[in-house]
Amino acid sequence: MTQTPSYSAGISQHRLLQLLAQSGAPVSDGPLPCCGERLGRLxxxxxxxxxxxxxxxxxxxxxxxxxAVFDRVIQELANSRQALMRKIKTYGDDVEPNDCVDFEHYLNSWLSLQRKAIAVSRQLRDKTRKAMKDHSQTLARLAELDVTFDHAMAGYTSQCFSHIPKVLEQRFQALAQFASCTPDDGLHRYCEEAQNLLLAELDVRLEPVLGLLEACQNEVMNSQ
Structure with missing residues (x-):
């Protein structure tokens, strides 16, 4: 079976929070309640x-x-991530330096890329679950548990990610004022920060798929 790609699972969330803090978002630096307590609230x-x-x-x-299906999903995940990364790194390239563009243009472009990341992660997760339910009872049960947790946390997850565009707008306005004498530099810096945030968000959204695929890999190895 193809080796499951690793994108430093667990580190992705820390990276996203770190970038949000650097952009001025209020991120708590105190200890979080235990995992069980947080899940109990949901x-x-x-x-x-x-x-x-x-x-x-x-x-x-x-x-x-x-x-064979697991291998195809692993390869599709790697290819999709690379394709999305290339698209994300072109964010802001369609704006000419002399254009007078407000934040709405940048926001719509960013949201379009975010929707692509959501769609890709959802599609890969659904494909993995379906294969798991066909492979063995152990993986079928895990897939069903993943569906349950996914649905229970959907509202909370959506709420958390919805704060990022607000942070981007505040950052856009702050950089526009800070770089009023050299607006191109301000826009370049904003686009770079927005790209980094979306790249970090992409890896966070792909982590559930990676976790499922790793479980599939372990199940296949243990059954040999």
Whole structure:
């Protein structure tokens, strides 16, 4: 089975928070509550019942070797990430230096790239789950648990990522004022910071897929 690519899982979140702090976002530097406590805040009664069902989930049909599918998803993930990185690094290139462009133009372009990152991560995650449910009961149960956690955390995740455009707007205005004598330098710096934030967000969004694929790899190795 193809080696699962590693993008420093766990470090991606720290990198994103670090970049947000550098851009002026209020990021807490105090200790966070334990993982169990934080998850408990997201799971109401209905989510808890769904989680209990996921823990005892049994797929109707398993036992179809999905190693080839896992390999294809791993390769697709690597290719998609590289393609998105290339697109992200062109952010702001469509603006001419003498154009008088407000933040809305930059925001729409940034949001378009963010939507691409969301769509790619969602597509890869769904493909991985489907293959897991066909491969074995162990992976099928893990896929069902991932669906449950994904749904329970969807609102919280969306809320967290929705703060980034607000940070970008504040940063755009601050750099525009700071670099009023040399506006091109200010815009170049803004575009560079916006690209770095989106690259960090991309890796955070891909981490669940990487975790699932690593579990698939471990399951395949243990069954040999």
């Amino acid at each position: 799971f109401g009664l209905s989510e808890t019942l769904i989680l209990d069902s996921a823990i005892t989930f049994r797929a109707r049909q398993t036992g179809m070797d999905q190693r």
